Amino acid sequence: MQAPFLIFLGDTALRGTDKTGAGLVEWRPADCLAQYRLPGCAVDLGRPDMSPAEARAAGARTMVVGVVNVGGIFPDHWVQSVIAALEAGLDVAAGLHQRLIDIPAIAEAAARTGRDVHDIRQPTRAFAPGNGEPRSGKRLLTVGVDCVVGKKYTALAIARDMRARGLDADFRATGQTGLMIAGRGVVIDAVIADFISGAAEWLSPAADPDHWDIIEGQGALGHPSYAGVTLGLIHGSQPDALVLCHEPVRTHLLGLNQAIPPLDRCIAANEAAARLTNPAARVVAIALNTGAMSAAEADAARDRIAAETGLPCADPIRHGAAALVDAALRAPVPVRA
């Protein structure tokens, strides 16, 4: 997936569906040249608007589909935009369940233009079932009270902070956006169900005892749509440290008429799950997503939640990730074989 990128946003009407595009702009800003929006598009990543031909002329190499929709289906009327990009000389990358290359008109255009279509959600390899065996190295996994609550940003910010301290740390991507940012990983919710924990074991293999893998979490144990993915990822990751991600203004689970459970119950549930494969696993900190709050509100939420839970608490974007990293480094790390 060659940079620079043109980020395709379609005519998405719903804010929050552009997390792939927004993640790339945040974490690979220098590579995000422009955005391509259709009439009616309700999101704006703050990049210049360009057509595929304009972006190609300005140096773009790949058009990245920057929006996802529930179920991962690609609307018919976006197909023409993909074909236009291929015809303009751009490769196209997407992270949907549905492979773009399976759409006949796109496959035909790719063959005709000689451009590449990267369907990065599809696993490119087979996995074995998880075996639960302890392995060396240290692991931190972000988990959430809900989906889309900041698990990827938190993991990226923690990995960046650790590396800035000179620690040996890798971000391990488990979603399509994380994979586009990191350039490697496994889209864990696209794996065959039998191999969720096995794929997670593959993703963070045995490493040097001082090495940290900072693993991007997926879904939430308390979300009835995706909790199976979350549990398999927890078991396979064998985290020493868990960081629980929370958005204080959110009251209900994403897309559902169901209240988010209290933080203490989320902490207990995630620790109980993780201790099946790592008895020392512990929630060491709370990461907040305070994007919808003022600075004063965010600080107040941080202080209130730290007092409530007795754990360090910070918005890794607003407050920095130092408090979260400090907490992870204080966590007891078991001796591993």
Add this chain to the structure above:
Amino acid sequence: MQAPFLIFLGDTALRGTDKTGAGLVEWRPADCLAQYRLPGCAVDLGRPDMSPAEARAAGARTMVVGVVNVGGIFPDHWVQSVIAALEAGLDVAAGLHQRLIDIPAIAEAAARTGRDVHDIRQPTRAFAPGNGEPRSGKRLLTVGVDCVVGKKYTALAIARDMRARGLDADFRATGQTGLMIAGRGVVIDAVIADFISGAAEWLSPAADPDHWDIIEGQGALGHPSYAGVTLGLIHGSQPDALVLCHEPVRTHLLGLNQAIPPLDRCIAANEAAARLTNPAARVVAIALNTGAMSAAEADAARDRIAAETGLPCADPIRHGAAALVDAALRAPVPVRA
């Protein structure tokens, strides 16, 4: 998948890998004409040994691969047996992760002979993510302290007992063997991870308020290889009643050096998981697999575990499923929309 069947057992050396063959012999005995074993095979289903040609002459229509192996890989030296079956005029059915039709020599033989290859593990349709919405009808799900502990047999025995009482009950298959027995269902561990609970919702749709779906469980919440599948199946099934399956002589998780947790912890973990989508969910009974015990030992285990847990307890094969069904019918069933 047309009956009668020739059950292929290969040269499997490990007892316990023949659960597909054994399940068909137990639950569709009249359809299991013969078994086909290669030299060195350590299992015996008690059916006449026949070659594919002999079985075809005796009236068999389909050779069913009756053994599974960890990871679902089909050994190269079994490929010739499949080709021999196709050449003898039999269709072939298998429930492995690896599709037989993807093996070039088998695909060639199927095309040449005009026979069908049924890879029944592969989902034949797409699913939506689960939505967790309550739906009408009653549901019972079997869960286990471990894998391969009797969840399918228990569900089949409960469904049979309910129907014998004149109740409106369906067995809902979630594994390859269950699907071969029932002729329909979804192999839930072969679904894309994002859609586990959605596939489970599809499997037991809204039904008449008095209808019972008896759903075959998969894996175990306490097994680090497969717990993600188990959790998604629990959430999507929204069971009113759970029956926890246990094998009293077993001490460690299948394939792992890890002790099986105490029954009270298994009960609590399964109820906590199920209550996310059905707050009234309750473990109503314990089903035992006493196949490795004498009659006296089995009865003693039943009485001991009933006293320990305060729940009705029975081996549905040895003692009959009546006590388990009675417990389910006593369970409070919430009013559903």
